[in-house]
Amino acid sequence: MIEVVNLTKTFKKASAVDQVNLYVEPGEIVGLLGPNGAGKSTTIAMLSTLIAPTGGEVLFNRKSVVKQPSALRKVLGVVPQEIALYTELTARENLQFFGSIQKMPKQLLKKRIEIVLEQIGLENEPKKLVKHYSGGMKRRLNIGVALLHEPEYLIMDEPTVGIDPQSRNHILETVKKLNEQLNMAIIYTSHYMEEVEFLCNRIYIMDQGRVIASGTKEEIKAILSSENKVLLKLEKLSNQFLNELMKQPEISNIEGKESIVSFSVAKETNFLPMLLAICEKHKVLLKSFQVEEPTLEDVFLHLTGRTLRN
Amino acid sequence: MMAILRTKFLLLARQPASFIITTVIICVFAYVLGLGSQTKLPVAVYSDLSQQRTDAILEELQKIPEKEFTLYGESEAITRVEEGKNVLALHLMEGGFELITSPDFMEAPLVRNQVNTAYIKATQKESIINATAIDQQERVEELFSQASNNPIFHLRYSSFANEDQFIWDSKLHSLFGFSLFMVIYTVANCVHYLIMERRNHIWDRLTISSLGKTKIYFSNILYSFLLGYLQILLVLFIFHYLVGVDFHGGFYKALLLVVPYLLCIVSLAIFIASVVTTPGRFNAIITVIAVPFAMLGGAYWPLEIVTSEAILALSYISPITYGLELLNGATIYQNTFQDLILPLAVLLFMAVVLMGIGINVMEKREQKI
Structure with a gap:
């Protein structure tokens, strides 16, 4: 098990990670959610023994890895957010190189390269130079490199940034399979809420260097269990209409964009008469409305007052 | 690694x-x-001498550094200087030589000196060989060749810049x-x-x-x-x-x-x-x-x-x-x-x-x- 206890990292006087506690057990997928600058990447860097914490500990099987990182490194695979590959080499040459630096025996490495190429769906393109790959293919190879030495723990830092939906689905399915078939524990950071909802058993939500919520998906959503999310579709959005909504005490988290307005409202509130009255008052034509259960995005909005992609 | x-x-x-x-x-x-900066100065040569004597003098002339001697006919050699293709022509004559130069060529005295030395060397060598019995001439030529390939002693020039020796x-x-x-x-x-x-x-x-x-x-x-x-x-x-x-x-x-x-x-x-x-x-x-x-x-x-x-x-x-x-x-x-x-x-x-x-x-x- 990997445990993080009161992990802190300060750069000069700014605190990038502040007293973070989390754990990852073998075979589970843990999500690390947060907007850009939340401290996810710094936490990941400390977890993967790339940088030393200013305070706190990273423990692997109850032993500190800050000074003795080798035990964790042997069982750890890291997929960085960047495409950390030699683009002038082929997929096979990249895998060969990154396998060699793990000191894998030649025969085993040869076998593993074939298996990994198949796992990431690049078995038909191993001789093409990486620079000629699509964004999605590069991302898949980026993951493949981390899988070569069959790690027990895989850290994935925003592995689906900037790729097409097809490649994204392929990556998500691969992650799911790795976890289910190989019992690989995965630490998955993202600011795509739906990915985390799809993959993760447990979630840590980070903001401004701190963990602001943690638990299973259900536990986190329960933070907003007393509220519903309402989506309105209007013919035309007006500022007066939005301002009037904001004045209503039973409504919170109001957002308006183009002709769509969303807000949270307590479950027992009968908001419909009030809503229709405001529409009537400001001559706004309500085309449709929808009441939804809260999502993780709503929880994040509720906790921080910001959306994940802010 | x-x-x-x-x-x-x-x-x-x-x-x-x-x-x-x-x-x-x-x-x-x-x-x-x-x-490239060591380009040789081309010198057009024409000769009144026999082919054998011309070759012997040319052989000595080619040893002069930074000059390249090429044999032409008389009129061609003079035309080259007139047209500015060469700044210098050398006329090999019985008992001496003459230099034909363009007006702005300033190194004539130096070249005259160098050619003179080469001329004397070639003439001396020729005189020694001619003074030897015919059946010994080949042997004498051989000795000349050996002597020039393996000199008895070397001369080394050195100059001083500031306090240290500087060779460029x-x-x-x-x-x-x-x-x-x-x-x-x-x-x-x-x-x-x-x-x-x-x-x-x-x-x-x-x-x-x-x-x-x-x-x-x-x-x-x-x-x-x-x-x-x-x-x-x-x-x-x-x-x-x-x-x-x-x-x-x-x-x-x-x-x-x-x-x-x-x-x-x-x-x-x-x-x-x-x-x-x-x-x-x-x-x-x-x-x-x-x-x-x-x-x-x-x-x-x-x-x-x-x-x-x-x-x-x-x-x-x-x-x-x-x-x-x-x-x-x-x-x-x-x-x-x-x-x-x-x-x-x-x-x-x-x-x-x-x-x-x-x-x-x-x-x-x-x-x-």
């Missing part, structure tokens, strides 16, 4: 352009400035100067990849691998050194064996003594890479310092002709100064290793200090994402 080296050389094979271009630039500049060999100077200057770019290009690897997080993959930091640094340093060394080897071999530059018997010593210079340059590049954050800045700094280093270090012109105390004082900070001192010492001055201990020690000291600081700063920077 071998995996890193293998991959680096594979990457070089995929993109060899910059290595090839720098090597070609070194060769072209060294040739143009060193050998433009061929070697251009060759060494440009090799030491341009190899900075080749080494920097290798270290540039190291910065790129840090930026695109390949370095992170290496860090958490089973290799260990020492091996990672060592492999990268070794690669930069090997590529720089390979380039200098290539250039020196080309000039020694193909162009025929005289290394005064110190060719292999020069190959050995370039090692401390290259170590120093690799360390310098690592040091710069540690203090800059982007590949663009690294390239800019390398460009900014390499040219002054070359100027101050005497890569363009010999430091012996510099009179400014300030420039001479600044020359001590340039590794090229010490690199040239080692290479000139090994070849032109034929110094022993003991004679060269000071520049050798300075380069090694610079290498150790710059490498030490560079790697430490890099490691500290790595703790800041």
Whole structure:
């Protein structure tokens, strides 16, 4: 098990990670959610023994890895957010190189390269130079490199940034399979809420260097269990209409964009008469409305007052 | 470690352009400035003498450095001077010679002197042979040839500039100067990849691998050194064996003594890479310092002709100064290793200090994402 206890990292006087506690057990997928600058990447860097914490500990099987990182490194695979590959080499040459630096025996490495190429769906393109790959293919190879030495723990830092939906689905399915078939524990950071909802058993939500919520998906959503999310579709959005909504005490988290307005409202509130009255008052034509259960995005909005992609 | 080296050389094979271009630039500049500046003055020759006597005198004339004598008919030789194709024509006559020059040719007295010497030598040789019995003439000619190939003693000229002996060999100077200057770019290009690897997080993959930091640094340093060394080897071999530059018997010593210079340059590049954050800045700094280093270090012109105390004082900070001192010492001055201990020690000291600081700063920077 990997445990993080009161992990802190300060750069000069700014605190990038502040007293973070989390754990990852073998075979589970843990999500690390947060907007850009939340401290996810710094936490990941400390977890993967790339940088030393200013305070706190990273423990692997109850032993500190800050000074003795080798035990964790042997069982750890890291997929960085960047495409950390030699683009002038082929997929096979990249895998060969990154396998060699793990000191894998030649025969085993040869076998593993074939298996990994198949796992990431690049078995038909191993001789093409990486620079000629699509964004999605590069991302898949980026993951493949981390899988070569069959790690027990895989850290994935925003592995689906900037790729097409097809490649994204392929990556998500691969992650799911790795976890289910190989019992690989995965630490998955993202600011795509739906990915985390799809993959993760447990979630840590980070903001401004701190963990602001943690638990299973259900536990986190329960933070907003007393509220519903309402989506309105209007013919035309007006500022007066939005301002009037904001004045209503039973409504919170109001957002308006183009002709769509969303807000949270307590479950027992009968908001419909009030809503229709405001529409009537400001001559706004309500085309449709929808009441939804809260999502993780709503929880994040509720906790921080910001959306994940802010 | 071998995996890193293998991959680096594979990457070089995929993109060899910059290595090839720098090597070609070194060769072209060294040739143009060193050998090209040694263009010979063409002299048109016409003769009233017999073919045999003309050949004998021409053979002596061709030994005059920096002049090239070509035989023409009388009218053609004079026309060449009239048309300005040659500034000088030489008329070989029975019992003497005459020079036909263009009005603005100022070196006529010097040429007259040189031709006179050659003429006398050829005439003396001819007279001695003619004075010998016919059956001995072949033997005498043979003795002349042997004597000129194996002189009894050598004359060596030396001159003094400031307090030290200064021998100017433009061929070697251009060759060494440009090799030491341009190899900075080749080494920097290798270290540039190291910065790129840090930026695109390949370095992170290496860090958490089973290799260990020492091996990672060592492999990268070794690669930069090997590529720089390979380039200098290539250039020196080309000039020694193909162009025929005289290394005064110190060719292999020069190959050995370039090692401390290259170590120093690799360390310098690592040091710069540690203090800059982007590949663009690294390239800019390398460009900014390499040219002054070359100027101050005497890569363009010999430091012996510099009179400014300030420039001479600044020359001590340039590794090229010490690199040239080692290479000139090994070849032109034929110094022993003991004679060269000071520049050798300075380069090694610079290498150790710059490498030490560079790697430490890099490691500290790595703790800041």
